[in-house]
Amino acid sequence: MDRAVTLPEFDTTVFYDPDEHEHAPGGSTLLGFWIYLMSDCLIFAVLFATYGVLGSSYAGGPRPSELFDLPLVALNTTMLLLSSITYGFAMLEARRRRVATTQFWLAVTGLFGAAFVGIELYEFVHLFHEGATPQTSAFLSAFYTLVATHGLHVTVGLIWLVVLMVQVGQRGIMPANQRRLACLSLFWHFLDVIWIGVFTFVYLLSTLR
Amino acid sequence: MSTLHTAHTSAHEGAHGTLRDYLIGFGLSVILTAIPFWLVMGDVLESKAVTGYVIMGFAAVQIVVHMIYFLHMNAESDEGWTLTALVFTIILVAITLAGSLWVMHHLNVNMMPGMGPEAHAHPSS
Numbered sequence: 001m002d003r004a005v006t007l008p009e010f011d012t013t014v015f016y017d018p019d020e021h022e023h024a025p026g027g028s029t030l031l032g033f034w035i036y037l038m039s040d041c042l043i044f045a046v047l048f049a050t051y052g053v054l055g056s057s058y059a060g061g062p063r064p065s066e067l068f069d070l071p072l073v074a075l076n077t078t079m080l081l082l083s084s085i086t087y088g089f090a091m092l093e094a095r096r097r098r099v100a101t102t103q104f105w106l107a108v109t110g111l112f113g114a115a116f117v118g119i120e121l122y123e124f125v126h127l128f129h130e131g132a133t134p135q136t137s138a139f140l141s142a143f144y145t146l147v148a149t150h151g152l153h154v155t156v157g158l159i160w161l162v163v164l165m166v167q168v169g170q171r172g173i174m175p176a177n178q179r180r181l182a183c184l185s186l187f188w189h190f191l192d193v194i195w196i197g198v199f200t201f202v203y204l205l206s207t208l209r
Numbered sequence: 210m211s212t213l214h215t216a217h218t219s220a221h222e223g224a225h226g227t228l229r230d231y232l233i234g235f236g237l238s239v240i241l242t243a244i245p246f247w248l249v250m251g252d253v254l255e256s257k258a259v260t261g262y263v264i265m266g267f268a269a270v271q272i273v274v275h276m277i278y279f280l281h282m283n284a285e286s287d288e289g290w291t292l293t294a295l296v297f298t299i300i301l302v303a304i305t306l307a308g309s310l311w312v313m314h315h316l317n318v319n320m321m322p323g324m325g326p327e328a329h330a331h332p333s334s
Contacts, residue, residue, distance in 0.1 A: 088231035
């Protein structure tokens, strides 16, 4: 008890920054968005794990080598990869604050993204016609869950992209819009990273089995 | 504190890529994507197991290429917190994937004969 009394005055030692220092508006947005992407990564990790576990449970139904059309997957991969580089061009133009060219490259990115989603839907319809529905086997349930979750992400990214094209058109490339474009850039490239996992583990490796 | 403040304000602009970065990333990605597809579609290698490991290797390299050239990952952005979050996530992903596959594989192996999913689908193998 005596010792506690002889301690120095408590306020003199401050363990935090006492001054309210300035935060640039949106200063932590990109880090926050990155942390969201990392949590999204965990969703995909669980879906990949599910596919890894159930990927060979065909329940007497069709096998991956009979179902998957690899040239189509290669075309799809090309679309997504092209959309990644065109988004990069949009970012470079946005940094130069050129509205028209930024919108142009965003539109090109959107077209490649839409082509990706279109090809994926075509593939799903084709598989459904062959009787390979999610109800057929655990392998197909896991396949549709994983691939469609990725496709849904791309679709949301497309909506976001259109919204940003309108915003850039109306308000120009001010700091807030630049930040938004940077967030979508992270999102878009992140989806391409997930797709690397999808075409390798789902399409190529399953076809080998 | 002053160094911390400057890092704080510069970080919000995010990491930038140059045209050169994007083109290098794109070129490498095309190569790293084309080779696995070629290996599988052309049945290039005799052993399917080797093909599997090779394409997994290509995927890992391509993910790193995307991280560096498209997502502009580096140890400096946001005082290293982006990289910290990424490393933490990679650890969680590795535990989730390896753990699930390991546990479920052993569960299948230790099942009573004839109960596994493989038993019904193709008894010959």
